[in-house]
Amino acid sequence: MAxxxxxxxxxxxxxxxTECKKCGHDLTAPxxxxxPTWSILLLVVGVIVFVVGLVIYSQGVTIIGLVLVGVGGWTxxxxxxxxxxxxR
Ligand SMILES: [Zn+2]
Numbered sequence: 001m002a003x004x005x006x007x008x009x010x011x012x013x014x015x016x017x018t019e020c021k022k023c024g025h026d027l028t029a030p031x032x033x034x035x036p037t038w039s040i041l042l043l044v045v046g047v048i049v050f051v052v053g054l055v056i057y058s059q060g061v062t063i064i065g066l067v068l069v070g071v072g073g074w075t076x077x078x079x080x081x082x083x084x085x086x087x088r
Contacts, residue, residue, distance in 0.1 A: 042072025 003012045008025035018028050050065025 036076050039072045039076035042068050042075065046070075046072055 004015055004027075005011065006013050006020040006023065006025050006027065008020060009023040011020055011022040013020050013027060019026050046065050046068030048065070049068060050062050053059070053061030053063075053065050
């Protein structure tokens with residue numbers, strides 16, 4: 001089994017340790033890895049709306065779909081960047 005690393009500072013910690021000796025990070029709480037559900041929802045709904053717009057030949061509906069996909073992709077990228085900034 002690999003030695004667990006502190007999710008905060010990357011120092012090696014004991015498997016049964018409750019906090020990091022180096023930085024005091026609480027190891028009992030699992031690192032929050034929330035999936036950007038809002039972004040996924042926007043992307044999925046956007047693609048569906050876009051396809052529906054193509055099927056019914058409605059330019060307005062396809063544009064709404066593209067906007068939803070764009071917003072979804074933008075929020076997704078924003079979330080990833082913020083997580084990286086926090087060192088996650
Ligand atoms: Zn640490």
